[in-house]
Amino acid sequence: MSEQKTTQKLRSQDWFGKEGKDGMIYRSWIKNQGYPAHQFKGKPVIGICNTWSEVTPCNGHFREIAQSVKNGVYEAGGFPLEFPVMSLGETLIRPTAMLYRNLASMSVEESIRGNPFDAIVLLTGCDKTTPSLVMGAASVDLPTIVVPGGPMLNGRFQGRTIGSGTDVWRFDEARKRGEMTEAEFEEAESCMSRSIGHCSTMGTASTMACMVEALGLTLPGIAAIPAADSRKKMMAHMSGIRAVEMVKENLTMSKVLTRGAFENAIMVNAAVGGSTNLILHLLAIAARIGVEVNLDDFDKIGSKIPLLVNLMPSGKYLMEDFFYAGGLPVVIKEIQNHLRKDTISVNGKSIVDNSADAKNWNEEVIFPSSKPMIDEGGIAVVKGNLCENGAVIKVSAASPHLLQHKGKAVVFETIEDYHARIDDPELEIDETCVMVMKNVGPKGYPGMPEVGNMALPKKILEKGITDMVRISDARMSGTAYGTVFLHASPESAVGGNLALVQNGDLIEVDVPNRKIHWHVSDEEIAERRKNWQAIDLGYNRGYIKLYIETVNQSHEGADLNFLIGKSGSEVNRESH
Numbered sequence: 001m002s003e004q005k006t007t008q009k010l011r012s013q014d015w016f017g018k019e020g021k022d023g024m025i026y027r028s029w030i031k032n033q034g035y036p037a038h039q040f041k042g043k044p045v046i047g048i049c050n051t052w053s054e055v056t057p058c059n060g061h062f063r064e065i066a067q068s069v070k071n072g073v074y075e076a077g078g079f080p081l082e083f084p085v086m087s088l089g090e091t092l093i094r095p096t097a098m099l100y101r102n103l104a105s106m107s108v109e110e111s112i113r114g115n116p117f118d119a120i121v122l123l124t125g126c127d128k129t130t131p132s133l134v135m136g137a138a139s140v141d142l143p144t145i146v147v148p149g150g151p152m153l154n155g156r157f158q159g160r161t162i163g164s165g166t167d168v169w170r171f172d173e174a175r176k177r178g179e180m181t182e183a184e185f186e187e188a189e190s191c192m193s194r195s196i197g198h199c200s201t202m203g204t205a206s207t208m209a210c211m212v213e214a215l216g217l218t219l220p221g222i223a224a225i226p227a228a229d230s231r232k233k234m235m236a237h238m239s240g241i242r243a244v245e246m247v248k249e250n251l252t253m254s255k256v257l258t259r260g261a262f263e264n265a266i267m268v269n270a271a272v273g274g275s276t277n278l279i280l281h282l283l284a285i286a287a288r289i290g291v292e293v294n295l296d297d298f299d300k301i302g303s304k305i306p307l308l309v310n311l312m313p314s315g316k317y318l319m320e321d322f323f324y325a326g327g328l329p330v331v332i333k334e335i336q337n338h339l340r341k342d343t344i345s346v347n348g349k350s351i352v353d354n355s356a357d358a359k360n361w362n363e364e365v366i367f368p369s370s371k372p373m374i375d376e377g378g379i380a381v382v383k384g385n386l387c388e389n390g391a392v393i394k395v396s397a398a399s400p401h402l403l404q405h406k407g408k409a410v411v412f413e414t415i416e417d418y419h420a421r422i423d424d425p426e427l428e429i430d431e432t433c434v435m436v437m438k439n440v441g442p443k444g445y446p447g448m449p450e451v452g453n454m455a456l457p458k459k460i461l462e463k464g465i466t467d468m469v470r471i472s473d474a475r476m477s478g479t480a481y482g483t484v485f486l487h488a489s490p491e492s493a494v495g496g497n498l499a500l501v502q503n504g505d506l507i508e509v510d511v512p513n514r515k516i517h518w519h520v521s522d523e524e525i526a527e528r529r530k531n532w533q534a535i536d537l538g539y540n541r542g543y544i545k546l547y548i549e550t551v552n553q554s555h556e557g558a559d560l561n562f563l564i565g566k567s568g569s570e571v572n573r574e575s576h
Contacts, residue, residue, distance in 0.1 A: 008250060010042070010043075010044060010045070010118050010247070011116070011117065011118050011142070011569060012040070012044070012045035012116040012117065012118050013041075013042070014116070015116035016030070016040050016041055016045075016116060017041065017042070021576065022574055022575070022576055025575070025576055026116070027040075027041075035079075039079050040079045043077060043078055043079045044077075044078040044079065044118040044119060044243075044244050044247040044248075045078070045079045045080075045081060045116050045117055045118050046069075046073045046078045046079065046080045046081070046117065046118065046119050046120070046121060046240065046243045046244060046247075047080075047081055047082075047083060047111075047112060047115060047117035047119070047120045047121070048066050048069050048070065048073075048080055048081065048082040048083070048120075048121045048123065049083060049085055049108060049111070049112070049120055049121065049122045049123060049133055049137070050062055050063075050066050050082050050083065050084055050085075050123050051084075051085060051087040051088075051123055051124065051125065051126075051129040051133065052066070052084070052087065052123070053087035053089065055087070055089050055092050055093070056087040056088065056089030056092075056125075056126050056129070057089060057091060057092075057126075057193075058089065058090070058091070058125045058126035058129075058149065058197065058198035058199070058205060059087060059089070059123070059125040059126055059129060059149055059198075060196060061149065061196040061197070061227055062123050062125070062149060064233065065123055065147060065149060065232070065233065065236045066082050066123060066236075068233040068234075068236035068237045068240070069121050069123070069147060069236045069237065069239060069240040069243075070082070070240060071237050071240065072236070072237040072238060072239060072240020072241040072242075072243075073121075073240040073241070073243060073244055074240075075237075075240070075241055076240065076241040076243075076244035076245065077244060078118075078119075078240075078243065078244035078247070080240065081115075081117070083111055083115065085104060085107045085108050085111055085133070085136075086100065086103060086104040086107045086132075087104075087126075087129060088100055088101065088104055088126060088127070088128040088129055088132065089126055090126050090127045090128065090204075090205075091126075095445060095446075095447055095449060096445065096447040096448065096449035096450065097126075097127060097128040098128060098280075098447045098448050098449065098450075098475065098558070099445075099446060099447025099448075099544070099547065100128070100132075100447075100543075101128045101131060101132045101135075101281075101284075101558075102132070102135075102547065102551070102558075102559055102560045102563060103543055103547075104128065104129070104132035104133075104136070105131075105132040105133070105135040105136040105139075105288075105559075105563065106136065106563065107136070108122075108132060108133050108135070108136025108137060109135075109136035109137070109139045109140055109567075110136075111136075112136065112137060112140045112142065112569070113140050113567070113568075113569055113571060114571060117142060118142070118143070118247045119142055119143040119144065119145075119243045119244070119246050119247045120137055120140075120142055120143070120144040120145075120243070121144075121145055121146075121147060121239060121240060121243050122134065122137060122144060122145070122146045122147065123147050123149065124146055124147070124148050124149065124208065124209075124212070125148060125149030125150070125197075125198050125205060125227075126149075126198055126205055127198075127203075127204040127205050127208060127277065127478070130146070130148070130205075130208035130209070130211070130212060130281070131208065131280075131281035131284060131285060133146075134146065134212065134217065134281075134285050135281075135284055135285055135288050135559070135563075137253060138253050138254075138257065138285055138288040138289040138566060139288050139563070139565070139566040139567060140566065140567070140568065140569045141252050141253050141254050141289070141566055141568060141569060142252060142253070142569055143243065143246035143247055143249075143250065143251050143252055143253070144217065144246075144252075144253045144346075145217065145218065145219070145239050145242055145243050145246065145346045146212045146217040146218045147218070147222070147235070147236050147239045148208070148209035148212065148213075148218065148222060148223055149197065149198060149227055149232075150197050150198070150209075150225050150226050150227035150228075150229070150232045151197045151198055151199065151200045151205070151206055151209075151224070151226055151227065151318070151319035151320065152164060152193060152194065152195045152196065152197035152198065152199070152200045152226065152227065152228075152319075153194060153195040153197070153200070153226055153228055153320055154200055154318045154320045154321070155167070155191050155192040155193070155194060155200060155318075156191055156194070157187070157188050157191035157192065158184075161317075161318065162188065162191065162192055163192075163199075163200050163201040163312040163313075163318050163479070164192050164193060164199040164200045164201060164203070164479065165199045165201050165203045165312075165313075165477055165478070165479020165480070166201045166203075166312040166313040166479045166480070166481065167188070167192060167312075168192075168479070169453070169455070169479075169480055169481070171185055171188055172185075172455065173455070173456075173461055173466065176458050176461055176462075177458075177461050177462055195226070195227065195228045196227045196228055197226060197227030197228065198227070199478075199479055200318040200319050200320065201311060201312040201313060201318060201319070201478075201479045202272060202273050202274060202275070202309065202311040202312065202313070202314065202319070202322075202478065203275060203313075203477060203478035203479035204275040204277040204278075204477065204478035204479075205478070206223075206224075206274075206311075206319050206478070207269065207272070207274035207275040207277065207278050207478050208278070208281065209222075209223035209224070210223045210224075210268060210269065210272050210274060210328055211265050211268075211269065211274070211278055211281070211282065213328050213351070214261075214264050214265040214267075214268035214269070214328070214332070214351060215256065215257060215261045215262070215264070215265045216256045216257075216261050216264075216343060216344060216345030216346060216350075216351055217253075217256060217257075217345070217346060218239070218345075218346065219235055219238055219239055219242060219346065219347060220328075220329055220345070220347070220351070220354035220355065221235075221327050221328065221329050222235045222239075223327065223328045224319055224322045224323035224327035224328060225323055225327070226319065226320050226323060229323070242346060242347060246346060249348070251344075251346065251348065253289065254289055254290070255344065256343075256344060256345060256346060257285070257286075257289045257291060258291065258342075258343055259291050259292070259293075260340030260342050260343040261340075261343045262282060262286055262291055262293050262297075263297075263301050263339075263340050264339050264340050264343060264351060265278075265282060266282070266297060266298055266301045266302040266378075267301060267302050267305050267335060267338050267339060267378075268328070268331060268332065268335070268339075269302060269378070269379075270302040270303065270305035270306075270307065270377055270378030270379065271305050271306065271307065271308045271309065271331050271334070271335050271377070272307075272308070272309040272311070272328070272331055273307050273309055273311060273313075273314035273315065273377055273394075273396045273397070274478070275394070275477075275478025276379055276392050276393075276394050276475065276476065276478070276486055276487070277475055277478055279295065279298055279379065279392060279487070280448075280475070280487070280554060280557055280558050281557070282557075283295070283555075283556060283557030283559075284557035284558065284559040286557075287556075287557055287559060287564045287565070288559070288563070288564070288565065288566055289566065290565060290566065294555075295381055295389070295390050295392075295555045296381060296390075298378070298379050298381060298392070299378070299379070299380055299381040299514065302378035302379060303376060303378035303379065303380050303381075303395075304376050304378065305335060305338060305376070305377065305378050306335075306367075306369060306372030306373070306374065306375055306376065306377055307367075307372060307373045307374035307376075307377025307378075307396045308331055308334055308335070308366055308367045308368075308369060308372055308373060308377075309322060309331060309365070309366055309367075309373070310364060310365050310366070310367065310373055311365075312479070313397050313478075313479055313480060313481040314373075314374075314377070314394075314396040314397050314481070315373060317364075317365045321362070321365045322365055322366070324361065324362065324365075325360060325361050325362035325365035325366045326358055326359055326360050326361050326362075326366060327358075328355075329354065329355035329358035330355070330358045330359070330360045330366050331366060332351050332352060332354075332355040332358070333352075333355040333356065333358045334360075334366070334368060334369040335369060336352045336355070339351070339352055341353075374395075374396055376395070377395065377396040378395065378396075379392055379393070379394055379395070380392065380393050380395050380511050380514060381514065382485065382509065382510075382511060382514050382515055382516040383514065383515070383516065384515050384516040384517045384518065385497060385517060385518050385520075385525075386471070386488065386497055386498060386501070386507065386516050386517070386518040387488040387489055387490075387496065387497070387498065387516060388489075388490070388496075388497070389489035389490060389553065389555040390487070390488075390489055390555050391471065391485045391486060391487055391488040391489070391516060392485070392486050392487050393483070393484065393485050393486065393511060394484075395511065397480070397481040397482065397484075398467075398481075398482065398483040398484070398511075399467040399482070399483050402467060402468070402469050402483040402509075403483065403509070403510075403511040403512065404509065404510050404511065404512065405434075405469050405483075405508070405509050406506060406507070406508040406509075407432045407433045407434040407469060407506070407507065408432070408433050408434065408503075408504050408505070408506060408507075409433070409434050409436045409501050409502070409503060409504065409505040409506075409507050410427070410428070410429045410433045410434070410435050410436065410503060411436045411437075411438070411501055411502060411503050412435070412436065412437045412438065412454075413438050413439065414438065414439050414440075414535070415437070415439075415440055415445070415449070415451055418437055418451075418454060422454070422455065422457050422458075423457055423458045423459075425459060427457060427459075428503075429457055429460070430460070431460055431463070431465045431468055433468065433469075434468070434469045434470070434471060434507045434509075435454050435456075435468055435469070435470045435471070436470075436471050436472065436498070436501050436507070437451065437452070437454060437470075437471075437472040437473075437474065438472070438473070438492040438493075438498055438499055438501070439473075439491075439492050439493050439499075439535055440452070440472055440473055440474035441473030441474065441487075441488070441489075441491025441492065441493055441494075441553075441554065442491060442551045442552070442553065442554060442558045443491060443493045443494060443537070443548050443551060444473065444491055444492060444493030444494075444535070444537070445474070446537060446539070446544060446547060446548050446551070447547070448473070448474060448475050448487075448554065448558060449474055449475065450474070450475050450476050450477040450480070451472070451474045451475075451476070452470065452472045452474035452475055452476040452484050452485075452486045453470065453476040453477065453480040453481070453482050453484045454470050454472070456468055467482050467483055468482075468483070469483050469485070469507075469509055470482065470483065470484045470485065471484075471485040471488060471498075471507065471509075471516075472485075472486065472488060472498075473486075473487065473488040473489065473491035473492055473493075473496070473498055473554070474486060474487075475487065485509065485516065487554040487555070488554075489553045489554045489555040490553055491553060491554065493534060493535065493537070494534070494553075495529070495532060495534065497518065497525065499532055500520075500525060500528040500529060500532060501518065502528075505518060505519065505520055506518075506519035507519070546560070547560065550562060
């Protein structure tokens with residue numbers, strides 16, 4: 001068989017094209033799997049980065065997705081090699097998957113750089129698998145395409161549609177109020193998660209899928225396709241074909257991930273009602289690829305974009321409905337006048353051009369821009385003496401009457417303190433109070449868990465109250481809802497002013513004016529700081545020690561400080 005010719009030297013030929021001892025070793029050992037030389041000599045080698053794992057249920061179908069990608073690579077004349085990296089299952093891993101996002105990104109980066117790949121296909125699904133893979137790949141900067149694994153099919157329970165994540169919070173509140181039995185609560189488990197795939201709401205996993213499509217890292221229309229739909233495998237096949245073509249075009253990640261691409265992702269996230277977690281991940285990806293993006297950009301660029309997608313937790317429907325309505329291309333077409341058109345996606349066209357023929361098949365699911373669900377649905381960034389570097393709130397998931405509010409602080413020093421006291425009948429709290437949780441930021445937990453949407457006290461829920469103002473340095477699940485101020489920076493564990501808040505302090509939030517104010521004098525703050533001591537986190541070895549010592553604050557993306565930027569794909573030294 002003749003070898004396929006490409007327009008530039010293939011990176012993989014520094015391995016498989018070598019003469020002498022080293023070339024023999026590289027070729028000989030790859031042959032022990034039954035590959036004849038013509039498959040890998042002179043053909044683009046496509047690395048398939050697979051996050052399949054039985055402890056990552058969202059990605060449990062990725063063996064089949066990987067095979068579809070391989071079929072496409074073979075069809076296009078390439079040679080696919082699948083490799084595993086650390087897989088982060090949001091639902092099982094403790095203390096939080098976010099703690100290991102940066103570790104997984106290191107695994108991805110070094111796996112790509114150290115192996116004979118000409119292009120990469122990233123198989124992403126569960127929340128942190130998407131940013132960790134994109135961050136790692138960005139630091140190497142080869143031609144790269146993403147294949148999101150897809151959401152679950154709609155859940156069905158007692159004759160109605162239910163959504164993974166969002167209805168967990170609702171059912172738990174109903175159980176506490178005595179409106180749902182333990183047997184019903186258990187039955188809902190199976191009804192909620194009835195197919196392969198990640199969360200069916202516009203939680204973080206779906207937000208990340210929309211993010212990579214909006215960035216231009218996927219083929220158009222792939223984000224919303226359910227995992228169980230055969231069209232997901234078809235798109236994976238086509239992505240394999242496209243990966244080979246990208247090698248010939250030398251279409252690297254840095255050519256796709258421009259400042260305009262990040263601006264588009266911020267605006268699209270606002271239009272779909274995406275998770276606040278996008279902020280941390282997009283900031284980290286931008287820093288890896290070398291594009292300037294800061295926290296204020298999410299407010300300046302995205303906060304005025306209308307909310308168009310009527311999905312839980314901000315709305316009614318789920319990702320399966322979103323796909324049937326036309327998916328992300330419809331949203332992109334509706335807000336095209338806001339978007340940057342001087343960008344390219346992995347197919348060489350802009351996301352606007354890719355969406356030109358999109359049609360909206362259900363305006364109850366995707367609202368037209370002329371009649372949006374909410375006029376301004378983006379994420380707001382508030383600043384003040386409680387968080388000088390900012391805190392964020394998902395306005396579309398908040399209660400309008402609480403966006404301007406003043407109340408007395410009820411303080412929980414740690415997550416354990418919260419769990420111990422939240423349902424204590426003697427807890428001095430009512431619905432006018434502001435719940436504050438400390439020491440749940442990047443260093444303080446460590447790992448910045450999704451606990452910012454603190455469940456309300458049972459005695460408040462029994463009054464029929466379902467929302468209160470909550471503030472912390474934590475994150476919250478993209479499936480969650482409420483008037484929740486998150487990512488307060490600097491975090492309490494490093495001595496941010498949040499650490500000094502005491503019970504009874506007045507806290508005022510004013511989202512329309514982007515302010516958050518702690519009604520304590522500068523003199524009192526200084527006096528309290530004299531007596532403040534950082535808590536002992538208790539980690540003295542291993543990755544977690546490294547993480548605590550080097551992690552950046554949330555307004556910087558919570559990456560490890562020594563991972564900022566990229567090292568490229570060149571490896572000068574030999575293996576043998």
